[in-house]
Amino acid sequence: MKKSVFAVVSSLAVLGTALAGCSGGQQTATPPAQQPAGNTGTTTETPAPAAEAKPQVLRFNLHSEPPTADPGLAEDTTSGAIILATFDGLTRIVKDKPEVAAAESYTVSDDLLTYTFKIRDHKWSNGDPVTAHDFEFAWKRVLDPKTASNYAYQLYYLKNAEKANKGEAKLDEVGVKALDDKTLEVKLENPTPFFLELLAFRTYFPINQKVHEANEKWAAEAATHVGNGPFKMELWEHKSKITLVKNENYWDKDSVKLEKIEFSMVEDENTELSMFENGELDWAGAPTSALPTDAIPALKDSGKMTTQPIAGTYWYKFNTEKAPFNNVKIRKAFTYSIDRVSLIDNILQAGQLPATGAVPPSMALNKDGYFKDNDLETAKKLLEEGMQELGITSLPPITLSYNTSEGHKKIAEAIQDQWKKNLGVEVKLENKEWKVYLEDMHEGNFQIGRMGWLGDFNDPINFLELYKDKYGGNNDTRWEHPKFKELLNQSALEMDMDKRKKILADAEQVLMDEMPIAPIYFYTQSWVQNESVKGVQITGLGDVDWKWAYVE
Template identity: 55%
Template structure:
């Protein structure tokens, strides 16, 4: 089992640790002086939109998560080499069968207001996030904990959840089945601690800078909504000596052309992922100049079908739309980052079936469309709309899909672009025919891409699809200790997913960016997202 665990965690990939990064781990990196001229060291950043919430148990979007990782910290984090290391926890142990994990909390860990941070803060946060009243979309990440799913679905109690504080600085998890990757999962915000007095005293505590109490390397000092967020170094952070930035200024810029122009003009220090999206027209220029970099974090871009209403309640019609997509044309002519085409949902780096489950086939697509329409009793195809969030890149991909569906299926698909918050609301409420969906790994295991479709009520099951055999296989994988047998179980599950096609994969993720050379030691997490703890700006 220990050998298997080492193999699994060793699969965690480091993409995007930048040229010029320190090679030291975060246990003892050398702190740099703030500036050559005695002024504060400031990193100027951007995000695409207003973060809906900085509550680690509620947030679901990348912009919110990036801000949360600045203000909060979990039991584990990543160092500058992309290695998972202890963070708020100073050590851990696990049982030989990986059903119990025990973490020792640092006694010098504090909240940003100076209060001591204890194991009780983790217990409170986890049970609060599992409480059905909290309505945490990521509550299912806590189902590995014994009693977690039962409490969240209303058939169990908080007292039965397998997390407890053995004392103020010892946290114990009891899991429902062997979970060798559980330590890696503790890096995810749903398992972050919360300051109980703050949460319970103000339902809107996570909406304003003045009321956010975190435990991370930075404190939020300003939140000018829809304009900017400002962080400053947290003097109560346990590892403050290794935090180099004095200040982090985050502008909210919803237009990616504007953001890129600001980067070129020197007004912000980063262009593209994970701060924003590079304009499609800028990518060839940056590539020719040798400046383009790509963070290949595990993830998949797809078209999700609403399986609960015609015509996409029909499997053959879903397959027809999937087989009619020319993925390589989209990659070569629009994305231009050399990412792989996706013929499966689980990224090929996770090794279930790298060659995929299907291929483009316009002739077969047309045949499936005709068969599906006959099964639904349709003599003409109804009006359908593809919805996407408003970036130039997403618009170009949407237009390419529209053209391919017209050319290969003879169907006129309408396009609808929505501002990010509206798009997310439509997606979560099932208010769409087809909608863009990109999923990035929360932890490096295929189950993270599959278990969201286990049942319709899953927080990220946007196609609202369910299959009894698929659910049975996912449940079986939870208790299978043999990694090779477990892989075959998950392979069978993905085979069902790709046969019924509630979503059509397009490409695996590759996020382009460019940076100023004076930015050092900024980390793009191995699984995606921004981490500012070690960053420095030597102007």
């Protein structure tokens, strides 16, 4: 979000961002990428800065206004970047592995179903003590149906969480309980091997219960925003800039070298790159924005650009409730007739891989994919058959939507041209500002819409579970399939990892047979940075963490 990716995003996007698995808003050719077969993320590290070093101020660009700074509501990579800087979960990802953060220690029961966390002595940015009650309150708030959090399903690993979110159990029955101010007991539905990693994801972050109960809109402005992370929000001029400053109340403040992070909000990637070249920014491109596609070849040749693969997929979503995409053969025809290799070679140009499945290579269930790229013969046949099944001789008007970004626009234009050339279909393009775009996607106000997803954790379930429930938080397709749901439920109970992988592969096969989404490519992230910037951690899931960053 990891994430919808703006550039999607989670969760791409992922430019728009990726969502958390993140579908993102600003990730496209070089989206936030949210590569882990052990998650080998990038950290720009060198010895700690000397006392006489430059002012510890870092200047980044956010491609768009973050839709929220509330960890319980965030679903995209832009919001996620700000939230990770201003909050700590029970764990935090350090070099792609979870380490205790707000938790000082933990124990696990022999049956792997009960975790008991000791909350370390630390404070919120307003000076209040952080307690186990804040975690219990935050998690139950996300699960409360009245909150309408699109990421509530991320907590379904907790005992009775799904039932509570669907109104079938009381929130008091959910498996999280503060035993006292410093002890948090968590009970799971099933053993979850990636649970400690999941706790580092924003939906599991605490919020200050007292602050929220006094003002439910506390996260909308800098003056009222309260976190427990390495930085706190000093300024938020909406759609213009955000300034974070070091949080003097942070438990690990001695590890934080930066005094300030200044974020501009420039949507045009060419302007952003010019600002970097003019010394107005210290970084341009992923993971909070994207590089202009036209500049990538020269930046690559110069050696100035850094590129890394990430666990993310860029895809188009079909609204399966609207004709003609209520027909599976027509969905497949549009998907099969995309020339992904040409798209990557001529537009993206940053080492992306063509996607013929939903799950990225770092956690692949079928390395050969599920269909053939640019399969025009099959596509034309399926289009004809699908139209016959619908009883139509011509397609209704088709609109492809994307969030404002030079990269998303170029991808859409190329695919628009391919569909016209390969299928004889006229497609109208429509772009919208990221926040509005997300709302329209969730409300079903689209026919085909771009989105990206970056993994929240390195397991295929994180990509597949998006489409489990018709009205799931990030399932904009409105597609649901009983066999698919059954297989995902089976996978949660299977402790043999090889058997579990086979079950998930069968589930992905159902998804690709039904094709509510058209996978397009697997993400890489590309950026340029000032050589004096050190210690920025970018994980294999595409998350960015400035906790250890500094200016040399």
